[in-house]
Amino acid sequence: MQPDKKGYFGEYGGRFVPETLIPVLDELEANYRVLKNDAAFWGEFESLSRDYSGRPTPLYDAEGMTGHCGGARIFLKREDLAHTGAHKINNALGQGLLARKMGKRRIIAETGAGQHGVATAAVCAKLGLKCIVYMGEEDVRRQALNVFRMKLMGAEVKTVCGGSRTLKDAINEAIRDWVTNARDSHYLLGSVVGPSPYPRMVRDFQSIIGKEARKQIKDKTGRLPDYIVACVGGGSNAIGIYHPFLKDEEIRLIGVEAAGKGLKSGMHAATLVAGSTGILHGTRSYLLQDKEGQIKQTHSISAGLDYPGVGPEHSFLKDSGRVKYVAVDDGQALEGFRLLCRTEGIMPAMESAHAIYYAAKLAGSLNRDEIIVINLSGRGDKDIDIVAEAMGAGL
Amino acid sequence: MSCIDDVFKKKRKKALIAYVTVGYPSIEATIKVVPMLAESGCDIVELGIPFSDPMADGATIQQASFCARQNGTTPKHCIELVRQLRQEVSIPLVFMTYYNPVFKYGIEKFCCDSVEAGVNGIIVPDMPPDEGFELETISHKQGLDLIYLLAPTSTAERIEMVVRRSRGFIYLVSVTGTTGARESLTTDLGELVTGIKKKTSKPICVGFGISTPQQAEQVASVADGVIVGSQIIKLMQAKDNFKSVCGFVKELRQAIDRAWSS
Structure with a gap:
């Protein structure tokens, strides 16, 4: 829109x-x-x-992860392979x-x-x-x-x-x-x-992700996916992949926010799942705020999701019901990180690991003829220290 | 005619407007210092309602806002404080805050409670007139002056919109930047003010970056009022029963009156 x-x-x-x-x-x-x-x-x-950023990024048939989850067929949009390591x-x-x-x-x-x-x-x-x-x-x-x-x-x-x-x-x-x-x-x-x-x-600059993905999934499977899953901080990678699919009402779009240490703990960054309308950084959108309208401190294991606001178009898509927003906590995201490392030999950014975790659970609950596309928004090299710290492993 | 209009109708002088952050260094301090500012020669006091993300403010007011919030200062406290101040202060009091605390409080309720407590106007630096219709309609109805800002970057078209819709006075930002003391102000300030004066008879007050009596005098020679904030906040840090801040305000007063009589 x-x-x-x-x-x-x-x-x-x-x-x-x-x-x-x-x-x-x-x-x-x-x-x-x-x-x-x-x-x-x-x-x-x-x-x-094409020549500088390395586009189009591949749409990868993640057979290892698909086999592990035992349900829907999973494809990864490989933004982690774009120049500088993310979308x-x-x-x-x-x-x-x-x-x-x-x-x-x-x-x-x-x-x-x-x-x-x-x-x-x-x-x-x-x-x-x-x-x-x-x-x-x-x-x-x-x-x-x-x-x-x-x-x-x-x-x-x-x-x-x-x-x-x-x-x-x-x-x-x-x-x-x-x-x-x-x-x-x-x-x-x-x-x-x-x-x-x-x-x-x-959004216009990022929608190249969805345009490519749309063509690629058709080329590979002859049809459009049933689900598209992306992590949401401010929401640029998610909007980028959703946008060319918004009119395809039958495709379920899912945005995964950071539940940090749990929604009940108050230490999270799940703006759409747990926030309310307000004004921050020049825009009216969902926000994490207290009853006085002060912006709350957020927490997420991933720095890229650690933000109390979200893009206004996401707020609109939430209210309209077109996109479903969920939240995944720090521990679950770490599980997503390790899962992709072991089943595919791909290290996702901790941000993207939130989407991986949710999509893995979702895939397991679906039939084998269904298709999920996950936007793998970035690579995880930058997060090695945090992952090591969280796993209690010394580097 | 509003209470703020009255200030500018007194043709004998130009207005001195002081800004303090409510709750900095404490609520009690604000209650104490505002009457002292009035006595020392301020015509209007701006009361800042602290916000967690003051994007138009420089380091001094950011720090004061942070401290005020640590003290637990809420919009409710600020309104309550005005009610108390009204027992001894008669000059116009104006709230300065960001839009979100007002929005969250409820625009209608905020305006109503503020007016009832004795607030005369409101300045919201992150709400340009383009977004201001709702607050403008409600504040007008309640008798609260919504004061809009102009900047050195404002185009002729925007100047016309702001001068038409601003009430009480027009807040001209003297520099492209945030609040806070500066060595020099925009060199073409006189030109800027003259340009706006051609389009309105409403008073123009200049703020952002004014920290010395010399600068205040320079501004007062072209504008209708001078707004000083960060320097006042800095001087409030001295634990001297606000002696230095009152001394500073008196100097500003003299400088501004000098500009007027010369």
């Missing part, structure tokens, strides 16, 4: 940002509107997606090209797990743009490898010590930088969140 002209998906979306940024968003939107119909722009995006490169590349067209030479980004930061750093190195990445202190600690990767590619990584010292606070700080340097800087937001036009624009 397309949002209305104020950037709303139903009652969700909009632009709740300081006045300084409104003209900046207007400029961004006007430029994007032109480029959206510019064949040369999309030609460059597709050519670089994040799709959006970074699209917005990087857009920023260059707009004459903005300085790029600001936030990152949680570091995947978006790494993707942005790579694209900036490639396009010759200056890159500043904001990252919460807690995430800098748990994603040290990605911090080093960003620096190697010339990005300046700024550690954010305010608030919960995670993704939410990195976004606050990135917005503050953007408000200050709006004239010459582009904020390369990494998910389908934030003020309009970001949710739609990021």
Whole structure:
């Protein structure tokens, strides 16, 4: 679906940002509107997606996992094989090209797990743009490898010590930088969140995942899948794969959020499953908040899901019932991680491991002639330390 | 005519507006300091309702908001505080907060309770007029002035929209950036204000980054009011019974009056 002209998906979306940024968003939107119909722009995006990012990523028939689960046939959309190790490169590349067209030479980004930061750093190195990445202190600690990767590619990584010292606070700080340097800087937001036009624009760049998957599953099986499962933090990989299937009402779409230490513990990041409507980071959407409207601290073993908000289009899809949102906790996600390692020799990102766990349980309850596509949004190398720590294994 | 309008009708001077975060360093401190600010020469006091994610604020107010929340300050406390302050303070009091706490409280109830306690206006920096219809309609009905902001990046079209819809005054952000002390302000501030003045007779108050009497004087020479926040918060850290903050406000007052008489 397309949002209305104020950037709303139903009652969700909009632009709740300081006045300084409104003209900046207007400029961004006007430029994007032109480029959206510019064949040369999309030609460059597709050519670089192929030769730089390594697209199309394979749709892999996961026979080992299918055999282990003993039910539906499982396919993995291998975003983990995209350049820099996750789907994040799709959006970074699209917005990087857009920023260059707009004459903005300085790029600001936030990152949680570091995947978006790494993707942005790579694209900036490639396009010759200056890159500043904001990252919460807690995430800098748990994603040290990605911090080093960003620096190697010339990005300046700024550690954010305010608030919960995670993704939410990195976004606050990135917005503050953007408000200050709006004239010459582009904020390369990494998910389908934030003020309009970001949710739609990021979705457009990420929907390449679903377009490829749609063609690939038809080529391999002669039909469309019965289920599509993806993890949801801000929700960009999920929207990316869902989007080209939204109109196929018979396909069940499932979004897996992080239940952290359990929904009852309060230490989780299951925004759609356990949240309520509010306004954060420029958009009206589901939020994890207390009764005073203060944003809650979240927890997830995966930095990329550790966020108290979610994209406005997901909120709309939840209310409309088109997508079912569930939550998987830290321990279950670890189980998903190990399962894919052992049955396929593939190490998923901890974010994606949430989707793996849920899909594995689901597959076991289905018939052998049913098909599940899982969006394997990223690879797990960055999470090795966390997994080792959680398993009590020394490295 | 609202209570805020009255401030600007007194043609003998320009307005001095102080900002404090409610609950910083404690609720008791806020109750104590607001009457002192009024006595020292403030015409309006902005009371910040602390929010967990103050994206328009620099380090000083972020820290004050964090501390105020640690003290357990809620929107309810802020409204209650105004009720108490009204026993000794008659100048206009304006809430400054982000949209989510208002939204969660219930827009209608928030406006109603605020007005009933004695609040005169509200500033919501993350809610531009494009998103403001609901709050605007309700606050207007209740007699609460919804004050919109303009920025150096605002286009002619947006200036027209904001000046038409803002009540009480127009809050002009002096710099592209967050709140907090700065060495220099936008160099073309005079031009900016003159441009807006061509489109409205509503008062224009300038805030963000003003931290010295010299800057206040410079701003007062072109605008109708000067808003100072972060520097006041900083001075409240001195454990001197607010002597330094009151001294600072008096200096600001003199500087602003100097700009007016010259």
